[in-house]
Amino acid sequence: DGKQFWLAPRVLRLGQSYLEAARLPRLVQPFIQRVSAQCGHTVNVSVIDDHDVVYVARSSPPRWVTIGYAVGVRIPAHAVTPGMVILASYPDAELEAWIAAHDFTAFTPHTIVDRVSFREQLLRARALGYWFAEQQLDAGLRGMSVPLVDRKGRCRGAVGSTMPMTVYRSSEHMLEEMLPLLQETAQLLRPLL
Numbered sequence: 783d784g785k786q787f788w789l790a791p792r793v794l795r796l797g798q799s800y801l802e803a804a805r806l807p808r809l810v811q812p813f814i815q816r817v818s819a820q821c822g823h824t825v826n827v828s829v830i831d832d833h834d835v836v837y838v839a840r841s842s843p844p845r846w847v848t849i850g851y852a853v854g855v856r857i858p859a860h861a862v863t864p865g866m867v868i869l870a871s872y873p874d875a876e877l878e879a880w881i882a883a884h885d886f887t888a889f890t891p892h893t894i895v896d897r898v899s900f901r902e903q904l905l906r907a908r909a910l911g912y913w914f915a916e917q918q919l920d921a922g923l924r925g926m927s928v929p930l931v932d933r934k935g936r937c938r939g940a941v942g943s944t945m946p947m948t949v950y951r952s953s954e955h956m957l958e959e960m961l962p963l964l965q966e967t968a969q970l971l972r973p974l975l
Contacts, residue, residue, distance in 0.1 A: 806939060806975075807839040807853075810930075813971055814841040814941065817963050821943070825964075826851060827930070828864035829939040833884050835865045838939070851944070860900060861889050861919040863927035864940035870908035871929055871937035877904065892917040912964070914957060922947055924956060928964045932975035941967050 806827065814825040818841040827839040834856040851857065859865025869877060886895040894900050907913040916924040927942030941964055950956040 804838065809974060810839050810941070810971060811841065813967050814839060817841070817941075817967050818843050821960060821963055823943050823945050823949070823960075825941065825943050825967075826864070827939055827941050828862075828868075828927070830859055830865060830868045831856070833859055833880070835859045835862050835868070835940075857919065858885075858887060860884060860886055860895075861893055863913045863915050863918075863925040863944075864942050866904060866907045866913040866915070867927045867929040867940045867942075868937055870904050870913070871931075877901075889919045890917050890921050894918065912961060914953065914961075916947060916953065924950075924953065926956065926960055926964065928961070928968045930968050930971055930975060933973050938975050941971075 806829070810827045814827060818825045822843050824840060824842040826837050828835045828837050830836070835858075837851045837853055837855045837857075840851075840853050857865075859869060869880065872880065881897050881901060886897065886900065887893070888895050894903060903913075912926065912928040914924070914926045918925075923944055924947050925942055925944035927940040929937045930939045930941055932938050943960060943964070945956075950959065
């Protein structure tokens with residue numbers, strides 16, 4: 783319209799083309815479907831794109847309401863567990879550059895926005911090999927992710943789940959129930975990535 787323009791729904795074809803052609807979403811889908819059926823919760827696979835986590839695969843159990851993020855959603859990496867486990871795999875120099883350039887926005891009173899605290903949390907995630915957080919992006923939600931590491935030891939993304947804090951009686955209970963399932967899935971995918 784003269785000097786102005788608007789995107790039309792046709793632009794979604796670009797994103798859909800990526801999802802149809804990309805190997806990772808197709809490869810992980812049966813694995814996350816199995817986990818979702820076992821645990822009864824939505825399971826996602828994410829990758830990092832610059833300063834955002836992008837959800838590239840999702841499996842939800844059959845129910846009326848599901849929690850989590852739709853495929854294609856972009857979320858600042860500092861506010862979600864997949865971002866933490868993927869960033870924890872970065873070499874120190876690359877991680878420092880990422881932290882220095884990132885805009886730490888608060889989404890809830892619990893969101894970590896201090897660079898020093900964020901770095902400390904990343905080092906803990908690196909040592910643990912997973913990350914668990916509560917109310918970083920949305921009040922009342924907790925999430926957990928583990929890195930998807932390929933056979934050469936490179937992190938290719940993260941597999942995780944987000945759910946209401948009321949689903950499990952405690953964070954320890956969620957860790958006890960969900961962490962082994964996510965770790966097993968990451969281990970099964972490792973030779974395939």
